[in-house]
Amino acid sequence: MTTTTGKSPREVLSAVDQPLTKASLPGWTPWALLAASVVVAAAVLLPGGTSIAAVAVLTAIVHLVLTGAVSRAKEGPRKAKDRVVTALVTIAFLLAMVPLVSVVWTVVSNGAARFDATFFTWSMQGVVGEGGGGLHAIWGTIIVTAVATLISVPVGLLTAVYLVEYGGKSTLARAITFLVDVMTGIPSIVAGLFVAALFVILVGPGTKLGIMGSIALSVLMIPVVVRSTEEMLKLVPNDLREAAYALGVPKWRTIIKVVLRTSVSGIATGITLAVARVAGETAPLLVTVGTTVATNFNPFDGRMATLPVYAYYSYTQPGVPPQPGIDRAWTAALVLIILVMALNLVARLISRFFSPKAGR
């Protein structure tokens, strides 16, 4: 303040005015710096005989320092910060990709051996050692997950409709929201044990049924469906509800034909992602559905095999000789990943087809 006496803010600012042009580094600079970093890191570490991972880590550090220094000297501090942060973001992205690529690579390379027609046409009935397949487990996963979806979607959808359209700020609505939040955090094994205990009371000890697995999965699925549907319903502009009311449309019809219709793409996407999320659950199915060797289409009668449980047992108790069992476990894991990926693709397609269009 005291140093600028007699000067208006405008004069102070114009005194530190910057020129409009500035030196800038050519486009290939980051790549050249990266190459230099690799060379430096390799030269320092490789004579000692260290691993590729150590070289990669040192490369990243050298690259960050080098980029910052070069850019600061040539382009000034703001550009230098920009370049360093860009490099940091890229490194974080690569770091996140490492486990993903590693998992996919491991599962594909190990599962490819038994990814054949036999696996998709055979169950494990009467199979010892080589051969056999996972047809019963594929059907089991599809049936258990489908029934879980049938239970969760109506409950979750109607809960969300209540919360957004009717509940408002009432005590009941706030209590439900709180409980749904708590349910989101329930460990999956707890859901499984809850259903197992419930059926001990209802049917008797030692009961294992497909429907039990479905109920356990729906306990995990309902809060996800409620949350995603709630968010989607909140996105529907109030103008549309009022437009429908002003046409003399009753509230329930407005909700079905305007509110749900407008948000259907988001809701369907949320549901599909929730399905994909529970399809890979192992723990609750282990305690509620168990496993079996034959194909069982009836969720109300006896045990069922499911892909995650099938993979778990095939890997932990592969039999003698062990290799065919371990191979089947990997293939089951691969099939599960493909199923979940397919569901994610379906979700994307749904959101594309159902979303409101604004073309001319």
Add this chain to the structure above:
Amino acid sequence: MAKLIDVSDLNIYYGDFLAVEGVNMTIEPRAVTALIGPSGCGKSTFLRSLNRMHEVIPGARVEGKVVMDGQDLYDKDVDPVSVRQHIGMVFQRPNPFPTMSIYENVAAGVRLNAKRMKKSDMDELVESSLRGANLWNEVKDRLDKPGMGLSGGQQQRLCIARAIAIRPSVLLMDEPCSALDPISTLAVEDLIGELKNEYTIVIVTHNMQQAARVSDQTGFFNLAGIGKPGKLVEIDSTSTIFSNPSQKATEDYISGRFG
């Protein structure tokens, strides 16, 4: 078809807050009634209470009488849903249904109420409503395109077509031109002039020239201060209000010497 509405001693509340106090007015059939006044004075609130859209807001309620055809709309036996089928409404911002085509938007009033109608009757209804809203010639070749693809002015006329497709007796318009350019405004104003042959129209506007151009009678709302309820200061024929108002406040507001 057009009907007279008689409002007496109407108090409108949001929860405990009295928003509009003691309104008495007669809304003439086959005429345009304009409501003017400063922001926050309760014009829109009053308009929404005429077709019971006010109570859509949680905690909102009304005391007093709104009588149409000898029937008090706030009688406890009256179903607000059927009131809204008789008294249509057009909003400030155009709000066509984004999932529906132009055709479906106009048919929405019938279809959303699950009324059965023959395809040929429906086609006729859509065409006559779009013609009524001066939109037919612009959209007749693309009725199956989304309503959101139209320009703002066309969307607003689409909303008017949608409102008149349910054949209401009264049409309420809440600043229908505030989001439109002068050309679209002119189109909507011409339309209001034609519609008043068949409907009773109540329009809220901030544009006094517009009130003077389109309306037959004008009501001036004002509020004494922040937090005080809005009141109807006076209502009279438009020419009287704009040339020789009986209240000083009206004259000040109209001549721009307000506040």
